[in-house]
Amino acid sequence: MSQEQHVEKLIRHLESIHDLSARDRETLRALPLKISALPARHDIVREGDRPTRCCILFDGMICWNKTTGEGSRQILSFHVSGDLPDLHSLHFGAMDSSLQTISPSTVGFVAHDVVRALTKDHPTIASALWRSTLIDAAIFREWVANVGGRKAYGRVAHLLCELFVRLAAVGRVRDGRRCELPLTQNDIADATGLSVVHANRSLQALRRDNLVRIDKAELEVLDWPRLKEAGDFDVSYLHLNAAAIPPTPVQI
């Protein structure tokens, strides 16, 4: 896929959370990028690293994670097409967590200096990027509430809701109800603070209740209203533009 097509994904992401002018889009299209294809389970940034560039995700899925003292991995967030997961590295010295691919992914690297120049010369883009990191923070807040306050069933439902809406916001949902879901149950367990066994059983319960179907790394939402309710999911924390919020999927 050409660089031009990839950059459109970044633009789509930014336009799902902020208005851009035609000129802003042109500026972004001219962004110097180093595009890389990465395998699954590849560390992009490790805890303690001092990166000098940011990464833009074009295809695949990546996550932030931390390893706690007892050796268990906690996933902190997932990122999808168009996201800028480590924009905050611009303002930090050492990274406090690791960024890793979940599935084989295509990313673009942009030097910090380039991003700094971009924000200096283009206030609207600066504002959109700023807002993007604040939305990341809002997602972390929601995750604190998710792992701290909900039972296993609800946690998993909430996670599926979030991924579905975020993918929908950047046009990655087909038929109004199917999206990629390249996570293993181990990943789901690490993201929700559950054991694999219990994550498995929670997923089974969601399927048994006919809320979702999961097959071949694909999620199909069968009953959006009940899935939302199960996950106690309220889309507002994603701070999406109204136009980017998916309509309630049609039931079958």
Added chain:
Amino acid sequence: MSQEQHVEKLIRHLESIHDLSARDRETLRALPLKISALPARHDIVREGDRPTRCCILFDGMICWNKTTGEGSRQILSFHVSGDLPDLHSLHFGAMDSSLQTISPSTVGFVAHDVVRALTKDHPTIASALWRSTLIDAAIFREWVANVGGRKAYGRVAHLLCELFVRLAAVGRVRDGRRCELPLTQNDIADATGLSVVHANRSLQALRRDNLVRIDKAELEVLDWPRLKEAGDFDVSYLHLNAAAIPPTPVQI
């Protein structure tokens, strides 16, 4: 206390995470503020609100929280003297969580427009504020790992470590080992995703093990190395300037 003294707390906070010039400090000292004394348990901002001003905390303690579907409250973060807890409201429409005082608190309100002008005219201050919100995000990440990945004992220990270091960073630790801790056990439970009963028992265990003493809303760290170890605490996620990181408290 005079407005001038209060603003020094903000400066102290910003200087714990970013360099400021003498001119930046002067600019901050001239900031138009509306200072308010608020009682404990007071809502400063509620989920869904669209604030037009930001809040700076001078004295007391406040927290972000969300109420989940089943009615339980999850605390998302605590804030201490000098913090700007809702700086991100500058870039958001509706708030996704509620900001509430824990103890009786003194805050200063600054209009969004004033902050926007400030960041426009003073790039260093803009950068410090930006960094401050990114550190908030880093704290949320750490909390996801805390509630998702640690046992009760470790969670509570981690929380105490964080508060101790953050208070120390802005000069709120006496004798190198004592700081305010105006939290009820209910607050600690809501912050760690535990029941009150279990939070109580975890605290008892920490005391039994002679890691801390808690009395009259005051925390005394008795054994910092072991407390850190119990909480699997690594200060780097707070992204403090080296000078703001407290030395290991003297053992008694």
Added chain:
DNA sequence: CGTGCGATTGAACTATATCAAATTCGGTGG
């Protein structure tokens, strides 16, 4: 000197973890 909130205790209950084994699946080499 009561009143009420916060801390503490005990006991019963349950959600979730852990361990270990079996099964299915996707891909790879022959």
Added chain:
DNA sequence: CCACCGAATTTGATATAGTTCAATCGCACG
């Protein structure tokens, strides 16, 4: 195309961390 391999999923059984409920205690404050 088949056989095989490792990884991912699933299952069952047992163990435990944490919850819930209900009562008591302590103490600051009017």
